Amino acid sequence: MIQIKHLQKSFDNLDVLCDVNLNIKQGEIISIIGPSGTGKSTFLRCLNLLEQPTGGSIVIDGEEVLNGKVNASKLRQKMGMVFQSFNLFNHLSVLDNVCIGPVKLLGKSRKEAEDKAMELLKLVGMAEKASSMPSELSGGQKQRAAIARCLSMDPEIILFDEPTSALDPTMVSEVLSVIRALARQGMTMAIVTHEMNFARDVSTRVVYMDEGIIYEEGTPEEIFEQPKRERTRVFVNRIRDFHYQFHSPDYDRFHLKSEWQAYCNKYFLTRESMRKAQLIGNVLFRKLPLGKGTLDFYFRYSEKTREMSMEALLPLGAEPVGLENNKVIAELCSAVEYNMEDGRVRYKLKLRHLNR
């Protein structure tokens, strides 16, 4: 239905989308996830030409839309969009919001449009509020009305741009259930979202966007259970890194300590976890060759799985030091291994699960 090839978009000198390739088929529900500022929304807005892409091609139903010849308004009528900030027309009642498109754009009679609108409002549970003005509605109600407005144009695909990000936690679910209902009816949808569980349940395909490209895509299971690539893993497991660089054996202990404290406080590490990590750290900093160049030390903590691991990237030319034989480490770690990476030794230590 939609083929996107080498799509690029830059604002002034900032490249937001570098090279996005994606095919969307009829009936698919695609969730687009990824860290903030990686161009997810921009990508969605490029699809219906709210932003003019700077390069690449978008082919919709066999027709190239970026050659400037296509009627963008006609295109947008087939491609609904739901915004983070709802954007209901403030001067119109809910019913009029849903009617204005069909009446003014599709040339339907007022009566016909109203009947259809009431049907749609029933679908999203807003029939009762048909005569209300947008200012009288809660966020969740506004968003559901906006979805009804979108549906009024009989779109072939709906683009959701973070539909629940501006909502109170209590209202998120009412909007998500409407989207779920649409999914069951077989509506084609592309959803930019931060609701991971929702993305996992509802989508047929999950797209992880990072660095202006589609970094990894797959079924929800593939992306959420076995992400293949590092950044995806970091993102879906909500892995938090602590990184420290050692340049000499006389490193600034107090600086390290305060950084570590700050990190632990930020991600709510338990006292127990902290103590164990510090024990291993003490051994590591004693054993590892700190003086012969830069040594990178990482501590990783997944907020999702609560797994902890440590990595140490030894200076160039340093030999492995046989950490696995150390008693403390053997006791606290479930796995200790190393590999060579560009001539440097990388130690990986997986901490044992704590008894919670």
Added chain:
Amino acid sequence: MCYNPRAGRYNPGCYIMNKCFHIAATLVAILYISIMPAGAAGKSEAPQKAREGIACFEDLRGRVLAVPSSTVQDIYVEEHYPDIKLDRFDTEADMMLSLQQEKCDGAIMDDVICYALVRKTEGVTILPDSPVPPCQMGMVFGKHNAELCQQFNAFIAHLKSTGELQQIMERWIKHFDTAEMPDLKLPTEGKPIRVAMEPCTEPIVFIKNEKIAGFDAELIHRFAVYINRPIEIVEMEYDSLIASTTTGKADMAASGILITDERAESVLFSAPYYDSHSRVAVLTKNAHSSIVTGNEGTPILGIWGSIKRSFYRNIIEERRYMLLWDGLKVTVHISFFSALLGTMLGAFICYLRMSKVPLLRNIAKVYIDIMRGTPVLVLLMMMCYVAFTQFDNTPVAIITFAMNFAAYVSEMFRTSISSIDKGQTEAGIALGFSPVRTFCYIVLPQAVRRVLPVYKGELISLIKNTSIVGYVAVADLTRASYIIRGRTFDPFFPLLMVALMYFLIAWLFTYILDRIGRKIC
């Protein structure tokens, strides 16, 4: 203001009552002030020693003298009597009023006018002497109109030789209250002579029974018959008379204009047709008893009687309400078209101001700055007397007001449009509306709703601003009140009626606007 602490908000009923009380109180105050000189003031005021006993002009030294602004009297007194403080006025009627209200001690003016005014005003006496040398009155012609000037000179010479000039003069000056315009058959064929006049000065030029009358008016009518050309009277402010002949708004100007060397540099004067002596009017009670002649006391009517008489004299007599009605039509006409044109122009300026092209944006910015930075009166004079001298003044005034109005409303439009959330436009476009239709269906209705309250205020201020068109000889509502005041010397009813009418126009316009607004939004 009425704030009800218990309800915690404005109580509209209480507010309106309070407002009504204010208006009533103000009316009573105005009423009192206006009838004071006629009735109350004379008996209640204790005689002021310092002002008593003015017997000749010398006695005015160290006191306040009202003069018609930039006339011979003004210049002469200022030069020769530096210790007399001068109050400058545009019309003799205002000077008389000032005198009655004791804001000045004397009022100097041309003798013809002075005799007429004093006869109409109670409690005023003329001083026997005046230091200002006599001056001659003449008609004014543009320098390019020398031929017409020659014809007029010949006409005056003819009148003098037959003694008719003397007769005309005596009729208007001695018996002006009974004098009538001669029943002349004015020519209608041919190119009309446009005569600029200020019809607020009895007995020279004034409006009587809705028609122009007076000494100069009769001369002009007779002149028209004499050279067999129709005339077209252009009414304007005294200050604009002379300028109008040089800009070509009029072929000649009349209204008791005195011949001075300074004026003669820029215009042509006809041969003098009247020698004008200056006279000074003072309040009888301040005058020395030696110069007061039999002063028959006027009956005191009481407040209600005074109001009734004042209303009759100012509104009913000589069908003066027709003057107000005609003025009202002109004001509504100018206001309506200025608002219409100004709104359209404002929308266009706003479009330029919000354009993506820097050049257009800057053009709009400069336009707005200039229009907002110049007084609309100055702009109006420039448009009428410098830029569009060959056009009729009413359309030029409409364009001027529209230009000024546009500058203000364009900024209002801009702020209200840019106050509409960008998401609204985006949602419209995403729904499939073209940018133009998005603007029309989504942004505009919301912007209109936001701009309406401020726009209404600006509209009212435009309507009130139109009151300055009198300066460029357009006979609007304010001008009508001037003309009436020029005859009756009573400011109360003409001003009150005019204020009321402006209020009604403003109310009507905002009412219509509200109806339209409710329909759009």
